[in-house]
Amino acid sequence: MSRHHPPGTALHGPTTGARRRTALAALCALALALTVAITGAPAAHAAAPVRVMPLGDSITGGPGCWRAVLWDRLQRSGFTNVDFVGTLPGGGCGMTGWDGDNEGHGGYQATGIANQNQLPGWLAATHPDVVLMHLGTNDVWNNQPTATILTAFGKLVDQMRADNPNIKVLVAQIIPMTPSGCSWCPTGVSALNAAIPAWAAGKSTAQSPVTVVDQFSGFDTAVDTSDGVHPDDSGFQKMSDRWYPALTPLLGGTTPADTTPPSVPAGLRVNVNCSMVVTLNWTASTDNVAVTGYDVFRSASGSPATAVGTTTTTTFTHTLSGLAQYQVRARDAAGNTSALSEPVSALPPPCPPPDTQPPTTPGTPTASATSATGTTLTWASSTDNIGIAGYEIHRAPGATGGTFTQVGTSTAATFTDTGLAAGTTYRYQVRARDAVGNTSSFSPAVTVTTTSGGGGCTAALTLQTGWGGGYVMQPNTVTNTGTAAISGWTVTFTLPAGHVLTGSWNASVSVSGQTVTARGITGQNATIAAGSSTTWGFQASRPSGSTTVPTTAVCTTP
Structure with a gap:
């Protein structure tokens, strides 16, 4: 089992991110501390583990913490001979040691996966025995007809059976969704879910059964999602509770009939x-x-x-x-x-009058250590009647014109901006804020021009889809602007403050602070012919209420 991935995005829900991570971690600590005996759970043995592939979109992969809840329950129930498989890592969710491998590709449609024949490669790398498939959300969002989605489902099942004739498929009647701007989504989900049982019955065989799992009934988007689409804590729990009784018979056990309620808190x-x-x-x-x-x-x-x-x-x-x-x-x-x-x-407590006094204006920034891709700014500190909580750094393109947008924050009177374009002029200004959100006036602007750098390639970032707690950027394009083929490329850019990279594909990606470095993969897309391009993508989380995404990137060749 692969249980060594770094932590990622925590559970959604009304609690804050840190508290959500603590919540699931506490559940796991409690569970592991208890001696749990469940009738019908399989005994430990040395047989090859059952390979289970969670297959879907961001509801499965980003962060898809129903997988963590399900894995934990399987372990506590004695189903320890299980290996979650997939080409994507998926740790985090406030716990360590769980098997986060999955095929939850944020923003993907079932029709796209089928039409582009993406599944066979994932299957060849993992060879699952069981697939937990929750797909169709993005298809409905993009107004795909039910018949078209089911055709894609059929092709995916055929590809699964080509890899493993005995594969067992659990296909979900997907959770409801009520995103703003998609008036057709609720009826589209209902139409798809209504058609899935008959499709599954016609597709199922004795050797490779297709079992329908109702993830829709009893799921309330107002309570069980953070944004009308992506589950929160209660939604993750409900999804796990629906997968569990359908999955355990395929693992050689039976589902315990527990009817005793907990005591009242x-x-x-x-x-x-x-x-x-x-x-x-x-x-x-x-x-x-x-x-x-x-x-x-x-x-x-x-x-x-x-x-x-x-x-x-x-x-x-x-x-x-x-x-x-x-x-x-x-x-x-x-x-x-x-x-x-x-x-x-x-009841509201007695409190002192609110602080309405803004900080003083910071001094004009000065630039140092300017390179082809970055610069360091320093400025005279602001003062405040209570205390300075931090500074906002804003940047605009060019020596004149353009719009200033926030590119970062700092708790000290200095900031290093990276991921800049070589030989390019920018303007920076800074303002201070205090603990209650009062902000100062902006400082005077400073103009900075990066040094000329090597080249041969350009990079562009493209937003595919975004939601309250994150976004998917693809296809991000790397273009060879030279007259000869390049044998490698490196793209760097800066994530906005508070944003965290949660997944990537078609590139080897590393993160240092807020600086992201993506490199071409040898044998796949590192080599680009003159005038040609390649693409890659990534998914990131962001603070609630944030709508910013990275917009510029720098490309260099070896």
Whole structure:
């Protein structure tokens, strides 16, 4: 099994990123600390592991933390002879040691994978015994007809059987989606899901069965997704709970019939700070097998309680909006839930007057260590009545004109900008901000021209799709501008502050700080003929509310 990948994006949901990572990590720590005996789980043996390929788009791969929840439950239930396979890594999700390999390609359509014959290469590299296929979301979003999507499904199953005639396929009736700007998405999902059972029945064989897994029923995009499309903590849990009973018979076991609910969470208490952040804490529930998480409910002005999030720890944070009461219930892996705890009220605390005074304007930046691809800026520090939280660095193209856009932040009065184009002029200005978000005026601008660099190639970045917590950029193009073939290329660019690279393809990629370096792959696309181009892609996460993406990149040849 491949369980050595670095951490990536944490779970979605109402909790913050760090807290979401802590949530799933705590679940795994709790699970591994318990001695779990589940009737029907297979005994440990030395047989070759069952190779399971999670196949899909960003719901599966970015971050696709239902895979982490499912893997953890399989391990706790005794199904340890399992190997998740795929050409993509997928660690993170707040835990280490789980098998994150997958084929969850952000932004991909089933029709595109089929039409471009991308699956055979993935199969040849992994040879799965079982495929968990959740595909069709991007097809529906792009208004593909149901019949066209099912034709693609059929071709993919045929390609799976060509690699392994005995392959077992679990195909999902996909989760609902309600993204803004896609009025046809809900009905498109329903139409596809309604047609999948008959398609699966016609495609299934005794040697290679196709089993339908209902991921749609009971899935609420308002509660179970972070943006109407991508699951949050509760959504990941629900997806894992649906895959588990369909997968375990294929692993040589039976699904335990656990009907005992956890105990009611006790001692619920609440604290509200002057930023109107509500922090809830309670005593852990108990269960005959194991508690897997908690659902948090809120009611306001006497209205019925509604779910506002989930957590796998005994703490939860929420933003206070008016007077409110909170309740918590526990749940286990079988979906049993406790009764709601007694409600507690959240009230705003007495707080000092808000800080409205902005910092002073920073000094004019000065540039040093300017190279073909970067420069270092320094400036005189600002002052503030409370304290400076940091600086925003903005850049515009050319000596005049153009629009200033933020390219980074710094907590000190210095910043190094990388990924610049050789022999190119830029302008920079800086402003300070304090802890409550007051910002100073912009400093005067400084003009910087990078040195001339070697060349032979150019690079362009292209945004394919973006959502609240991330984006996919492809096809990113590398073009040989010379008169002879090049035997290698290197593309560098800077990720905006807070952005994290979560996956890449068709390039060898490394990250240092916010600087990303992508190189051509020998034997695949490192060599480019004169005047020709090649493409590559990557996926990244970004802070909630951010809409920025990298826009410029520099290409060099050996």
